[in-house]
Amino acid sequence: MQAKLSNRHLGPPPTDDVVTIRGFGHTRKTPPTAKDHAPESNGNPSGLVGGATRQVTNNQWGYQFEEGDPAVADPRTKPRIIISFPRGDPENPYNWSKGRKIFVLSIGIVAVLNSTLGSSLPSGAVQYLAEYFEVKSQAQLVLPISLFLVGYVLGPVVFAPLSESYGRRWIMIITFVFFTIFTMACAVAPNWPSFLVFRLLCGITASSPIAVVGGLFADIYNDPITRGRAMAFFMAATTCGPALAPAISGFLSVLTWRWTFWAGLIIAGASLMFLLFMPETYGPAILKRKAQRMRRETGNPNIFAPIELEKKGARQMITITLTRPIRMILFEAIVLFSCLYLSIAYAIFYLFFEAYPLVFQGVYGFNTGTAGLPFLAIGVGAFLSTAIFIGWDSTLIRAKKTNALWAQIEEYRRLPLACIGGPLYVISLFWLGWTANSNIHWIVPILSGIPFGIGFMLIFMALLNYVTDAYEIFAASAMAATSACRSIFGAILPIAARPMYQDLGIPWASSLLGFLSLAMCIIPFAFIKYGDRIRANSKFCQELREKKRRMQEEKEREGSDAFLPDEEMGRTSPLR
Numbered sequence: 085m086q087a088k089l090s091n092r093h094l095g096p097p098p099t100d101d102v103v104t105i106r107g108f109g110h111t112r113k114t115p116p117t118a119k120d121h122a123p124e125s126n127g128n129p130s131g132l133v134g135g136a137t138r139q140v141t142n143n144q145w146g147y148q149f150e151e152g153d154p155a156v157a158d159p160r161t162k163p164r165i166i167i168s169f170p171r172g173d174p175e176n177p178y179n180w181s182k183g184r185k186i187f188v189l190s191i192g193i194v195a196v197l198n199s200t201l202g203s204s205l206p207s208g209a210v211q212y213l214a215e216y217f218e219v220k221s222q223a224q225l226v227l228p229i230s231l232f233l234v235g236y237v238l239g240p241v242v243f244a245p246l247s248e249s250y251g252r253r254w255i256m257i258i259t260f261v262f263f264t265i266f267t268m269a270c271a272v273a274p275n276w277p278s279f280l281v282f283r284l285l286c287g288i289t290a291s292s293p294i295a296v297v298g299g300l301f302a303d304i305y306n307d308p309i310t311r312g313r314a315m316a317f318f319m320a321a322t323t324c325g326p327a328l329a330p331a332i333s334g335f336l337s338v339l340t341w342r343w344t345f346w347a348g349l350i351i352a353g354a355s356l357m358f359l360l361f362m363p364e365t366y367g368p369a370i371l372k373r374k375a376q377r378m379r380r381e382t383g384n385p386n387i388f389a390p391i392e393l394e395k396k397g398a399r400q401m402i403t404i405t406l407t408r409p410i411r412m413i414l415f416e417a418i419v420l421f422s423c424l425y426l427s428i429a430y431a432i433f434y435l436f437f438e439a440y441p442l443v444f445q446g447v448y449g450f451n452t453g454t455a456g457l458p459f460l461a462i463g464v465g466a467f468l469s470t471a472i473f474i475g476w477d478s479t480l481i482r483a484k485k486t487n488a489l490w491a492q493i494e495e496y497r498r499l500p501l502a503c504i505g506g507p508l509y510v511i512s513l514f515w516l517g518w519t520a521n522s523n524i525h526w527i528v529p530i531l532s533g534i535p536f537g538i539g540f541m542l543i544f545m546a547l548l549n550y551v552t553d554a555y556e557i558f559a560a561s562a563m564a565a566t567s568a569c570r571s572i573f574g575a576i577l578p579i580a581a582r583p584m585y586q587d588l589g590i591p592w593a594s595s596l597l598g599f600l601s602l603a604m605c606i607i608p609f610a611f612i613k614y615g616d617r618i619r620a621n622s623k624f625c626q627e628l629r630e631k632k633r634r635m636q637e638e639k640e641r642e643g644s645d646a647f648l649p650d651e652e653m654g655r656t657s658p659l660r
Contacts, residue, residue, distance in 0.1 A: 165387045167375055169367065175374065177304045177365045184363070185304050189314055191362045192300050193321045194355045195260060195293035198348075200325025201332075202267060202290050203232050205348050206283075207437040208334030208456045212341040217276040224276075226579050228283050229437060235287020236571030240295035241409050244564030247296045249391075251369030252303065253362055259292035260359055264352040271345035291567065294322070298552055298563040303365035308497065309477055312549045316473040319544050320466045323433075323537060327463035330437065330456030337452060408558065409565040417618045418554055418611070419562055422547045423569035425502075425604045429509065429543050431573035432597050433462075438581035443516070443590060448526045458530045465537020469505070472538065473545050476501055495615040498550040502608035505542025510601045512536035517594025546608060550615075558624055 169176040180188075206213065206228035214225055239259075247255045266286040273279035297318055305311035333344040364370055371389035378387045412419040436459075444450040444458055483491035490496050515532035551566065552559045585593040611618075 163386065165384070166393070167371060167378070167387065167389060169371070175370055177367060177370070178306045180304060188300065188304055188362060188365060189317065191358055192293065192297040193317055195256060195359060196297055196318060196321040197325045198260075198263070198352050198355050199290040199293045200322045201329050201351065202263070202286055202325075202348055203236075204229060204326040204329040204434070204437055205333055205344055207330045208332070208452050209337035209341040209344045210441075211452055212337045213279075216341060217279070219276055222582055223579060226438065226581075227280055229434065230575040230578060231280055231284040232287035232290070233434065233571045233575035235284050235289070236291045236294065237568045237575070239288045239291030240564035240567040240571075243292040244295040244299070244561050244567075245408055247299060247366065248558075248561065251364050251366040252296055252300050253364040253366075253369075256292055256296055256300075256362065257359055259289045260352070260356055263289035263292075264349065264356055267345055267349045267352055271342050271349060291571075294567050295564045298548065299559050300365055302552060302559045303367060308553055309481065311552070312477060312498065312545075313474060315549050315552065316470050316545050319541055319548065320470050322544070323466035323541055324463045326433070326437075327459040327466070327537075330440075330459050331453070332456070334451075334453040334456035408561040409568065412555075412558070412562055412624065413565045413569065416562075416622055416624060418551060418615070418622070419565050421607050421610075422551050423566050425607045426544060426547055426566050427570040427573035428600060428604050429540055430570035431577035432513070432601065433540060434574040435578045435581045435597070436462075438578050439585055439590075439593075442582070442585050443520045443529060444526065447520055447522055447590070450526075458533060461530050461533030462537040462540070465534040465539075466541045468534070469538045469541035469545065472504075472542065473501060493616075494553070494619075495550070495612045497553065498546045499608045499612050499615070500546070501542045502546035503605075503612075505539040505546065506601070506605035506608065507539070508535045509539030509543060510598050510605065512539060513594050513598035513601060517591045517598070520590045520594075543608075550611070554619055554622075555624055 172179060174180075177185075210225050210228070213219065213228065219225060243255055243259060263286060266282050266289060269282040270279060270286060273282055298315065301311055301314040301318065305314055332347055336343040336347055364373070368389065368391035372391050375387050375389040375392060379385055413423060414420075440458055441455055444455045445452075450457075480491055480497060512532045512535040515535070516529050519528045519532065548563065548566065551562045555562045584596070587593075588596065
């Protein structure tokens with residue numbers, strides 16, 4: 085195990101000596117000087133006698149580093165040792181084996197699948213819930229899904245920033261345990277108010293994977309192409325979960341509506357067993373654990389990971405960490421307009437859980453079980469979109485190898501997919517609206533779900549990957565911002581679904597959604613034209629560039645390959 089010391093002061097007091105551990109063949113002397121340790125104005129001597137240095141070796145760890153003799157003699161001037169990953173360190177998630185990365189990828193997808201499955205789980209059981217709890221209001225029957233999505237609003241603004249301060253693993257495990265408990269609580273709810281409260285709590289705890297998994301994949305994949313493909317599978321899981329749930333609940337609720345949630349509990353319990361074995365992936369948290377181990381083994385209290393020197397406490401948590409997603413929505417144009425487009429698309433998707441029963445039960449006479457099957461066409465479209473995404477990535481790789489001019493532009497890496505997905509999404513809405521007629525075979529409106537699934541997924545894949553690539557170390561907060569916004573829309577818009585479809589009729593209600601989606605199609609084209617200028621003026625992107633510039637300067641100054649790649653070093657501290 086090796087570590088490298090940064091020569092940056094990341095915490096008070098700024099006059100501490102900082103020395104470099106000799107790791108991976110790298111040593112730098114930083115002897116203190118008389119000026120550095122001149123007596124303080126209060127008369128307290130620093131203990132400095134001269135500027136001599138000596139080599140100190142700890143045999144247990146095998147590290148060698150240079151420090152001043154007086155610094156050893158006087159604990160008040162003992163150097164601070166700041167560790168980081170040397171190149172090729174097996175503890176660095178970027179250097180993990182392919183099998184271990186696939187394991188983490190699989191766990192992330194399973195967690196997301198549970199979360200999104202739970203979001204629409206009551207959709208096929210609404211009729212039976214209404215009968216059991218004697219609920220007459222149609223607006224109240226939307227609440228089991230809408231309140232779950234309200235939880236998606238509240239959770240990410242907390243869980244994503246916390247995962248950037250304390251690591252991904254325990255945030256995901258703890259929240260998933262509570263998600264499992266509250267799913268069980270839904271199955272045994274004695275009355276309608278308690279059932280709704282448990283659905284809200286389910287949504288809050290289920291939001292953690294949605295907010296954190298994007299950062300999880302950024303932790304283990306430093307290559308944008310590989311990371312983008314991982315995100316494609318992540319997005320497929322977010323679509324397939326809601327598409328599967330109506331069929332599950334529709335068929336099981338015939339026995340009793342409680343079996344819908346017992347099924348969700350069984351799936352969540354089985355998934356939790358795998359989640360417990362997920363390793364920590366957040367680089368700064370791993371370094372913190374390494375520094376704690378080194379302090380314990382060496383007895384040197386001045387060994388630190390960079391994250392340990394960041395300011396913590398309630399004020400820091402509230403003013404910096406927890407407000408970061410909100411600040412990104414308010415002041416980052418890329419995040420703001422991505423949130424707007426994704427929110428409209430997401431809300432329409434969840435509105436379909438109210439609209440599809442009106443179409444397939446109202447027009448075609450399907451029962452609650454078979455009325456959930458048309459959603460599977462959306463799942464088919466989601467899988468097809470993954471193939472399109474991978475095909476586009478392959479085209480981009482070939483273009484880069486031939487030094488094609490367009491392939492060097494950041495906006496062309498992801499956004500063309502949204503330019504394809506947007507029109508497909510619009511077409512599917514008009515298709516559904518104007519073919520949902522008893523004189524037209526039911527398979528025709530069902531097939532509209534395929535371009536809907538493709539378009540929905542391509543929009544999300546393109547914009548979320550673009551946001552992730554643009555903000556790198558702040559990816560989890562950016563994802564939390566998009567998740568919170570789209571969940572607000574997803575919770576509110578479905579409440580208006582039944583009145584809108586009853587007043588306007590199926591054709592014109594679907595057309596209204598189509599025209600709204602058509603207006604949103606402009607956004608990815610605008611990003612392609614103006615995205616580089618937007619990123620140039622972004623405070624967050626400027627901070628990322630500054631971090632990379634400092635790291636490059638240090639690398640050139642030290643003349644060592646022991647420094648981390650820019651992406652790895654850039655993950656050490658949040659934007660102030």
